[in-house]
Amino acid sequence: MMVKNVVSGLLLGSALLVAACNQPASKSSAAAMQDSLHHLAQKYYDASMALNPMQATQNGENQYNDQLPVDISDSYRKRCDSVYAGFQAALKGIDTSALSPNDRITYDMLERELSINREGLTFHDNLMPVQQFTCLPLSLAQYGSGTSAQPFKTREDYQHFMKRMELFAVWTDTAIANMQRGIATGYVLPKSLVVKTIPQLSALAKKDTANNIFYGPLKMLPTSLDSAAKQALKEEYTAAIERFILPSFAKLQQFMQQTYLPAARNSSGIDSLPDGKAYYAFLIKSWTTTQKTPEEIFALGEKEVARIREEMEATKNSTGFKGGLPAFFELMRTDKKLRIFNTPAAILDSFKAIEDKIMPQVRKMYGRLPRTPFEIRQTEAYRAASASAEYIQGSADGTRPGVFYVPILDPKTFSYTGMECLFLHEAIPGHHFQCSLQQENDSLPRFRRFTWIGAYGEGYALYCESLGKELGLYTDPYSYFGHLTDEIHRAIRLVVDVGLHTKGWTREQAIRYMMDNEPVSLQEATAEIERYMAIPGQALSYKLGELKIHELRNKYTKELGNAFKLSSFHDELLKDGCVPLSILETKMARWAATQH
Known part of the structure; x- marks a missing residue:
């Protein structure tokens, strides 16, 4: 209800803005026109947060921490379309000739985002709401862990998430109904992805206080509460998990296994869906922010793979290795001389040494450095097994540092060859610089300070990997080969993503292509290819x-x-x-x- 009230108010505000903006523009009204745009951009951000309360929580907008709309329902999607249409109408009343360069960027980004959002709603992704890589059930588990964006500092915080748990039960019923519609109309996932969701859902359905992530907040009850209040909160919170979360995940798991899996498709690509070709074209436009065709992207990928393979051959030869690239790939995967660490601390110290080595040159290559502090940490044990190295951005006010997380299961198996390139991408001058400088720039409207566009953000971080030699890195041929491995991985994505979704490639064909062109294990290649099957188009953004x-x-x-x-x-x-x-x-x- 609260979302609906907020949204109707925003639509009224948009209508008023249309009237205000449809006045004749003159030189003296330029400032008023810019004020109208600033007002519109702020109202759009507020509307987005109201419609997407999970994202609001991630952004630190905590007024929606108890909300979880059924974002896959037809009524929700109609409401979104109505809101976006209102802002589109208001935007048309703004005279772009009166805008500063920075405001023109705001205008163009708003115009594009509203158009993309509305076009996205014409497709039927809401009929496939559960998959193994990213979906609300998995996101809710992260939020409910007690160590993510959802706050768990006060009793009220716990009550907020209990409300989200209750609303998840409603979302679950809609998800199952939608998937039944998907079965009836041909909008279903590939069997190989459905198989991966079943153990995920099963684990989250278990009454297992030690291992089910939803019980995590019970280990960190607010210290401000006395023992009786803590006990009461513990009982209330446990009851909510057992009333809403466990039955919902059990229901989803049972449906996926008994009903959905037999109906799932054997094809790997999204083009086998009723409007799959048009949807993939939309996803390319959305993720890459370009007008490139699948054929252009596929050809570009093949060209880049060939170019980087030549560089790999030269680098392999510089080590004195006499065999071919496949044999060198095997060496990179298994050679013990590339595993030089005995302790997690030694790995973290080695990353710190990379930072110390590059910073003098970074200060010459960048005039503006972030204020946000930076830290290198080992990924927590509870999530290390399934985590990749990652950067978690700090807070906009600098009170929470940006953190480069490194998962270390066994330091003796940790190869040094990819460390330099990984640090440049995830940390400095990659995501830490890009995310921090964006958040710190208060001349940007909030929707731009907190937006993410993969073609830019991941494209920039991948570009940073190429700065290694200029920064004094990649002097060791194995480290340089590690960089080339990461680069060809992104080029391979252009080939396999398009191959899967427009050329009839099978999952197995894509896995083989990946393994033929980079030193990756079967398990790693399978997880990657299934990721591209689950979120078509996303992997294209890096290289482009x-x-x-x-x-x-x-x-x-x-x-x-x-x-x-x-x-x-x-x-x-x-x-x-x-x-x-x-x-x-x-x-x-x-x-x-x-x-x-």
Whole structure:
């Protein structure tokens, strides 16, 4: 109900903005026009948070911590479309000629996001709401762990999440009804993905206080409560888990196993769905922020794989190794001389040494460094087995540091070869710089400070991997080969993602292509390919974004000559936060025009 009330108020605000913005623009009204845009951008952010309360919690907007809309329902999607349409109408009343360059970026990003959001609602992804990689049941488990974005500091915090647990039971019933509709209309997941969801759901359905992640907050009850209040809260919270969470996950698991799995499809690609070809074209546009066709992306991927394989051959030969690339891949996977660590502390110290080594040169390559503190930590034991190395951004006010998390199960099996390139991508100058500078820039409207566009964010982080030699890294050929391994992995994605979703490639065919072109295990390749099957198009964004940034750097290095300053280029690249690649191209051209 609260979401509905907030949204109706926002629609009224949008209507008023239409009236305000449809006045004739004059030079003297430029400031008023900019104020209208700022107001509209803030109202859009507020509307987005109301519609997406889980994201609001992630952003630190805690007024929605007890809400969990049934975001896969037809009524919710109609409400979203109505809200987006209202903002589109208001946006049309703004005279773009009166806007500053920064405000024009805001306008263009709002225009694109509203259009993409509305187009996305015309497809039927809500009929496939559960998969093994990312879906609400898995996100809710993370939030309910007690160590994620959902606060668990007060009794009220616990009550908020109890309300979310209750609402999840409603979401579950809708998910099952939607999947029944999907079975009837041909919108179903591949069998190989359904199989992976069943043990996930089964684990979350167990009354297991030691291992079921939902019981985690009971180990950290608020210290402000006395023992009687703690006991009462523990009993209330446990009852909520057992009333809403365990039965919901059990119901989902039973449905997936008994009803959905027999009806699941044998094909791997999304193009086998009724509107799958059009949906994949939309996903490419959405994830990559380009107009590239699947054929163009596939050809580009093959070209990049061939180029990087040549570099791999040369690097392999520089080590004195006499065999072919497949044999060298096996060496990279298994050779004990590449495993030099005995303790987790030694691994963390080695990452710290990378930071210390590159920072003098980083300070020359970047004029503006983040204020947000930075830390390197070992991933907590409870999630290390299923976690990848990752960067978790700090708070916008700098009170919580950005953290580079490294999962270490057995330090003696941890290879050093990928460490330098991983640090450049996830930490410095990759995600830590990009995320922190974006959040710290209070000249951006909130929807831009907290937005994420993969083609830009992941493209930039992948670009950072290529800076290794300039930063004094990759002097060891095995470390450089580790960088090439990560780079070809992103190029392979262009081939296998398009292959799966437009060319009839099977899961097994894609796994084999990946294993033929990089030193990856069968288990790792399978998990990767199934990820691309679950979220088509997402994996395309990395390489396409990186190539665009390289294209821009090469273009302006050549055009500006001695006037080109890399630190100025990087500062301009980062200062406006995540932007679509077309907007990035426009703003970098505007920057270049001021450098002569």
